[in-house]
Structures are given as structure tokens and as C-alpha cells.
Amino acid sequence: MIRTATTTSSGSHRPTRLVLWYGQLTTRRKLLRRGWSLVGVPAAWVVLFLLIPCILLVALAFCRRADTRGEIVWTFTLENFHRLLGYTSDGWSGDYLRIIVRSIWIALVTTVISVLLAYPLAFFIASRKDRARYMLLGLVMVPFCTNLVIRLSAWTILFSSQFYLARFAVWVGLIGEDMPLYPSSFAVYVGMVSSFLPFAVLPIYTNVERMDWTIVEAANDLYAGRWRTFMHAVLPQTIPGLMAAIILTFIPAMGTFIVSNILGGSKYMLVGNLIEHEFLGVGDLPFGAAISFVLIVLTIASVFLLRRHEKAVETA
Amino acid sequence: MGNAEDGAPGAAKLVGANGREARAAELEVKGICKSFDAVQVLREVSFTVRHGEFITLLGPSGCGKTTLLRILAGLEQADSGDVELLGKRILSLPANKRPVNTVFQSYALFPHLNVFENVAFGLRARSFANAEVNRRVDGALDMLQLEEYPKRYPHQLSGGQKQRVALARALVNEPELLLLDEPMSALDAKLRAEVQLDLRRLQRRLGKTFILVTHDQDEAMTVSDRILVMNQGTIEQAGVPTEVYEHPVNRFVAQFLGAANLISGERVRTGVKTALGTLRVRHAPAWERGTLAIRPERVRVAKGNPENNGIYAEVRELIFRGDHFEVFVEPGPLRLKVPPGVQLKVGQKVWLELPLEHLEVLAD
Numbered sequence: 144m145i146r147t148a149t150t151t152s153s154g155s156h157r158p159t160r161l162v163l164w165y166g167q168l169t170t171r172r173k174l175l176r177r178g179w180s181l182v183g184v185p186a187a188w189v190v191l192f193l194l195i196p197c198i199l200l201v202a203l204a205f206c207r208r209a210d211t212r213g214e215i216v217w218t219f220t221l222e223n224f225h226r227l228l229g230y231t232s233d234g235w236s237g238d239y240l241r242i243i244v245r246s247i248w249i250a251l252v253t254t255v256i257s258v259l260l261a262y263p264l265a266f267f268i269a270s271r272k273d274r275a276r277y278m279l280l281g282l283v284m285v286p287f288c289t290n291l292v293i294r295l296s297a298w299t300i301l302f303s304s305q306f307y308l309a310r311f312a313v314w315v316g317l318i319g320e321d322m323p324l325y326p327s328s329f330a331v332y333v334g335m336v337s338s339f340l341p342f343a344v345l346p347i348y349t350n351v352e353r354m355d356w357t358i359v360e361a362a363n364d365l366y367a368g369r370w371r372t373f374m375h376a377v378l379p380q381t382i383p384g385l386m387a388a389i390i391l392t393f394i395p396a397m398g399t400f401i402v403s404n405i406l407g408g409s410k411y412m413l414v415g416n417l418i419e420h421e422f423l424g425v426g427d428l429p430f431g432a433a434i435s436f437v438l439i440v441l442t443i444a445s446v447f448l449l450r451r452h453e454k455a456v457e458t459a
Numbered sequence: 460m461g462n463a464e465d466g467a468p469g470a471a472k473l474v475g476a477n478g479r480e481a482r483a484a485e486l487e488v489k490g491i492c493k494s495f496d497a498v499q500v501l502r503e504v505s506f507t508v509r510h511g512e513f514i515t516l517l518g519p520s521g522c523g524k525t526t527l528l529r530i531l532a533g534l535e536q537a538d539s540g541d542v543e544l545l546g547k548r549i550l551s552l553p554a555n556k557r558p559v560n561t562v563f564q565s566y567a568l569f570p571h572l573n574v575f576e577n578v579a580f581g582l583r584a585r586s587f588a589n590a591e592v593n594r595r596v597d598g599a600l601d602m603l604q605l606e607e608y609p610k611r612y613p614h615q616l617s618g619g620q621k622q623r624v625a626l627a628r629a630l631v632n633e634p635e636l637l638l639l640d641e642p643m644s645a646l647d648a649k650l651r652a653e654v655q656l657d658l659r660r661l662q663r664r665l666g667k668t669f670i671l672v673t674h675d676q677d678e679a680m681t682v683s684d685r686i687l688v689m690n691q692g693t694i695e696q697a698g699v700p701t702e703v704y705e706h707p708v709n710r711f712v713a714q715f716l717g718a719a720n721l722i723s724g725e726r727v728r729t730g731v732k733t734a735l736g737t738l739r740v741r742h743a744p745a746w747e748r749g750t751l752a753i754r755p756e757r758v759r760v761a762k763g764n765p766e767n768n769g770i771y772a773e774v775r776e777l778i779f780r781g782d783h784f785e786v787f788v789e790p791g792p793l794r795l796k797v798p799p800g801v802q803l804k805v806g807q808k809v810w811l812e813l814p815l816e817h818l819e820v821l822a823d
Contacts, residue, residue, distance in 0.1 A: 355565075355567070357563050357565055357567040358567045358568075358569060358570075360534050360554070360561075360563070360567065361561070361563055361567035361568075361569070362569070362580070363533075363534070363553075363554040363555050364532055364533075364534070364554050364555070364559075364560060364561045364629075365555075365560065365580045365581035365584055365628070365629075365632070366555045366556075366581050366584040366585050366632070367555055367580070367584045368555060368584070371584055372555075375569055375571075375572070375580070376569065379569070379570065379571040380570075
């Protein structure tokens with residue numbers, strides 16, 4: 144509660160506005176100073192390490208690479224985007240576009256699998272008693288305590304030709320004798336889902352925990368069977384959690400390069416790998432920036448589309 | 460209070476519910492027990508309900524009334540006991556197979572469906588033809604004055620409108636039995652009084668069997684044909700409102716329904732010996748030491764020393780309540796309600812009479 148009062152401070156004829164702020168008598172200026180001291184450091188941090196790099200990245204995307212390695216020519220050109228669309232001096236090639244489409248596809252499949260696994264898991268955890276619930280939530284989050292590279296390397300051991308998984312695959316006839324299960328698309332999917340599953344579980348879980356179960360009871364009371372109860376009483380209530388889960392899984396899945404790098408082999412290219420390759424391998428910063436820019440635009444666009452769809456679902 | 464039938468002698472004849480012939484028992488509840496962990500919520504609850512009766516389960520929170528209702532709806536499993544509806548045992552049926560519908564305390568409307576679809580939900584679940592759904596839903600919306608809002612969503616409705624949608628959503632299915640779980644607790648006092656009368660009229664018109672759960676004794680007396688007063692998982696007393704109010708069987712019922720003067724005493728040859736003197740009672744109590752009860756409005760201010768149960772008392776406090784004065788007198792403290800016409804002053808000494816026909820001997 145802020146109340147203002149005007150008073151004349153001693154020695155001066157100019158009135159000072161006094162402000163009553165949470166039972167404390169102070170001036171507007173003091174309050175502002177306090178506010179800035181709270182906000183200032185994080186604001187500076189965000190500007191310095193997020194906003195400026197983003198602006199630089201966008202600017203860089205419209206520049207040209209000099210002939211010498213790493214040098215940048217600061218002009219305005221759409222060359223990088225032309226190249227991404229596949230126009231080269233030797234004619235048209237769909238390689239880059241194919242990588243982008245494949246990245247979107249893999250991110251989508253990863254998201255769908257993660258959400259399908261996370262949804263029942265979230266209900267299972269939420270239905271446990273207090274202690275079991277915290278234990279299970281802890282287990283879901285344990286992988287976060289380990290570095291991603293180490294976790295993925297662990298998968299390479301599990302997928303190696305000597306381990307039971309590969310032997311089983313051989314026995315079933317999926318792969319040939321003495322073959323490991325990686326590098327392969329399968330290994331990439333396993334790595335992706337295992338890395339991003341917690342991002343899907345947590346938002347759905349918080350949603351399920353707050354669910355109004357009397358609506359489920361009402362559906363049951365009104366002759367609805369399992370399917371109808373789920374469609375009308377459970378699903379609509381979990382839409383916000385589902386949307387958060389989809390966004391939180393899809394975005395990192397779109398940008399990842401470690402998973403495909405370790406489990407997909409050297410020929411397995413996703414947008415993330417491409418960006419990494421341009422920045423760290425070839426040193427073509429403007430082209431890397433252009434791909435990053437496209438990735439950001441695509442991601443924001445898909446989140447936007449999803450949001451629009453969510454609104455449509457809510458009012459349908 | 461607010462109920463014209465309260466004191467009317469002969470109101471007990473309402474049992475048959477306004478002239479309708481009482482048929483065989485519609486609902487029979489036998490020895491229902493229920494525990495949550497170690498807490499026993501219902502202890503062998505039994506009662507029967509006739510067709511077209513409006514029954515109220517009245518009791519304080521935690522008395523088990525809502526649990527009992529949920530068992531009838533199929534939302535909770537009874538530990539033991541049996542329930543027969545129209546001669547069929549229903550406890551083994553899941554909630555969605557019972558010819559019973561519920562109006563929930565929070566209404567539990569489907570937030571993503573509009574009023575029409577909310578009301579149509581039960582019919583669609585049972586695959587009624589579209590034309591039939593439209594006809595029935597329109598009828599239900601008409602009946603509850605909702606015909607103007609079929610396209611509105613629950614969040615666009617007021618509390619009273621939501622409550623009517625919940626009622627329409629249940630009644631459109633023409634259930635054998637309608638269960639109402641404190642449906643008026645979220646409404647403000649004025650609206651609640653209105654809705655109570657509407658609900659009572661609606662039930663009379665439809666001739667359906669209603670069971671209402673409430674902790675509000677006014678509401679119970681306003682709407683019901685019969686009240687079952689519950690406490691600690693048992694039914695303390697069952698009867699028409701006038702009977703339960705005028706002849707409470709024990710201290711709990713006497714105090715829970717309205718105000719009562721409780722007078723503890725000891726049985727003697729001529730009646731009951733109390734702090735107010737020895738009082739005559741209608742029948743000899745079964746106990747040695749126990750309680751008598753009399754409603755404040757039944758204590759009479761007498762002209763002189765009355766023949767029976769006269770008390771010479773001094774007025775200690777006078778509180779104006781609009782339509783009556785509330786008076787506290789010594790010895791006692793005895794509370795009485797007197798009409799504004801009776802002139803009393805603080806400090807005045809008066810003769811009071813505790814009429815024999817209104818002095819109740821309680822069981823405890």
C-alpha cells in the first residue's frame with residue numbers, strides 16, 4: 144500500500160513528497176534508488192550477456208566472411224540465407240534444407256515420445272503418497288546431476304556390440320553379427336528422449352497435482368466411461384502442462400548437437416551440428432549466425448503456433 | 460425462522476409429501492460403515508426414503524454426511540452395508556452405471572464446455588439422438604431460467620447461474636435419485652434463501668427423490684420433508700422438520716437445530732429437580748440425572764404464578780432483534796424470545812412458565 148503526503152522539509156521551501164511504503168515513511172527518490180539497486184545488476188547481466196550477443200548474432204547473419212579465416216566483412220548481404228536455401232556457385236543442393244527438416248522431424252518425434260511417456264508417469268507420481276512422490280521426483284531429476292556428455296557416453300557403452308542390448312538386437316535380427324547399436328537414428332532418439340524426459344515430466348506433474356478431481360467425478364456421475372472421462376475431464380485440465388512440456392522439450396531438442404554428435408556418428412547432421420561445425424570447425428561465423436538466426440525464428444514460430452492452437456483448444 | 464410451517468400443529472402430516480401417496484421404499488440404506496484409515500466416519504447408518512421425498516442429511520462438518528452421499532453416488536466405496544434403489548442393489552455398480560446424479564458443492568462444471576454442452580453431457584454419454592438431446596436440454600434450461608445463456612462458458616456465469624447449470628445438468632438425465640452436496644454454500648445469504656424456495660418448489664413439481672447434504676439447519680427446515688440429523692457417523696434423529704425441532708431426542712439435536720435452553724436435573728418422584736426448582740414433565744425420564752430442553756420462544760411470560768413450572772425470575776438483558784426481543788433472565792441463565800408487544804425492563808421481576816407440552820425430556 145503506497146500513500147503519498149506532501150510536507151515541507153526543514154531549511155527548504157520546496158515541498159518533498161513523502162511516501163508511505165509498507166508502513167515505512169520514505170521519499171519517492173529513495174524508493175526508486177532502492178528499486179534500481181535491486182534490478183540493476185540482473186538487468187545489466189541480461190543486457191550484457193543476452194541482449195547484446197543476440198543483436199550481434201542477428202547483425203552477423205547479414206555479414207560476409209573474409210577470405211582469411213575468421214575475419215568478418217561488415218556489410219549487408221543476404222548471401223548466407225541464399226546459401227542455406229541451397230543456392231551455391233555450382234547450382235542448387237538441398238543438403239542444408241534437408242538437415243533443417245530432419246532436425247525439426249527428430250525434435251518433433253522426441254517431443255511426442257517424451258510427452259507420451261511423461262504423461263502417465265506424471266499421473267503415477269502425483270497419485271503416490273508424499274514420501275514416495277518426493278522420491279520419484281528426485282529420481283526423475285537425478286540425471287540433471289550428471290553431465291550430459293557423461294550420460295551420453297554411458298549410452299555408447301550400453302549400445303556397444305559386447306553388451307546385452309546389442310546381442311539381443313542381433314538375436315532378434317535387427318542388426319548383423321558383432322554390430323553395435325550406435326551410431327544410429329535409434330541411438331539418437333534414445334539419447335534425446337532420455338535427456339529431455341525430465342523437462343516433460345515436471346510441468347505435467349505440477350499440472351496434475353493441481354487438477355480439480357471433482358470434475359472427473361462429475362463426468363463419472365454423468366455416465367461417462369473411461370475414454371469420455373479422460374477426453375472431457377482430464378485432458379482439458381492438463382493442456383497448460385502439456386503445452387509447457389512440449390515447448391520445454393522441443394526447444395532444446397531442436398538445438399542439440401551433443402546427442403547427435405555422440406550417438407549419431409560423424410555423418411549425422413542436425414542444425415545444432417551444422418552451427419557447431421560452422422562456428423568451431425570451419426570458422427564461418429556469418430553463415431553460422433545465419434543458421435542460428437533461422438533456428439531461433441523457427442523455434443519462436445513453432446512456439447507461437449502452439450500457443451495459438453492452445454488458445455483455440457481452450458475456447459473450443 | 461423464515462419457515463411458515465415451523466410451529467403449525469399438524470404439519471407432521473406432510474410426511475406423505477403434499478398429498479402424493481407414498482409408494483414402497485424407493486431407497487433403502489442398510490448398515491453402511493466406512494472408515495478412512497483408522498477413523499470411522501460412518502457407523503452402521505440405515506434409513507429408508509420414499510418415492511418423491513426430499514430428505515436432508517443435516518450435521519456439523521465431519522459428521523459423515525458427505526461421505527454417505529458420495530457412497531450413494533458411487534464416488535466412494537462403503538466398507539460394509541447395502542443400498543437398494545427401487546429394489547436393486549447398487550453398491551456394486553460403478554458411478555457411471557447408477558441411475559443417480561449429483562450436484563456438487565463446487566458445481567464441477569466442465570470449464571471447456573458451454574452451458575448447453577454441460578447440460579447435454581450425460582445425455583451424450585448415453586448416446587441419445589441429437590434431436591432428443593436438444594429437446595431435453597432446452598427443456599432443462601427453460602425449467603431453470605437458463606434459456607438465455609446456452610452459449611456461455613462457466614467462467615462467464617455468476618454463482619447462482621452456475622448452480623442452476625449444475626442442477627440442470629443433473630436433472631436433465633431424469634435420475635431416480637438426485638443428490639445435492641451443499642449446493643448453496645457458495646451463494647450469498649439472500650440468494651440462498653431464494654434458491655432454497657426454488658429448489659423446494661422444483662422438487663415438488665418434478666416429484667423426484669432428492670437427498671440434500673447441509674450443515675445449515677434453516678436450509679434443512681426450509682426444503683425438506685424429512686431431516687436426518689447426523690453426528691459422528693450416526694443418525695441421531697430422523698423426522699419431519701417440526702418433529703425434529705419441537706421434540707429433539709438428545710442434547711446434540713436440541714442444540715444443533717436452533718437455540719435451546721438445556722436444564723440439567725435429577726429425577727425425583729414429582730418430576731425433575733433442577734436449579735430452577737422441581738419441574739413437572741410429560742413422562743418420567745429414563746435416567747437418574749439428565750437434561751430437559753425448552754425452546755426460547757416456548758417460555759411463556761405469565762401474568763401471575765402459573766399452575767405448573769412457574770419460575771419467578773429477574774430480567775438481566777434485553778436484546779432487540781427486530782421481530783422479537785431476546786431476553787436473558789436469572790435464575791438460569793434462561794434465554795427467551797418474546798414478541799415486541801410484551802413490555803419488559805431490565806431488572807424487572809416476572810413470572811415465567813415452562814409449559815408442560817414444550818418441556819422436552821432428552822435422552823442424555
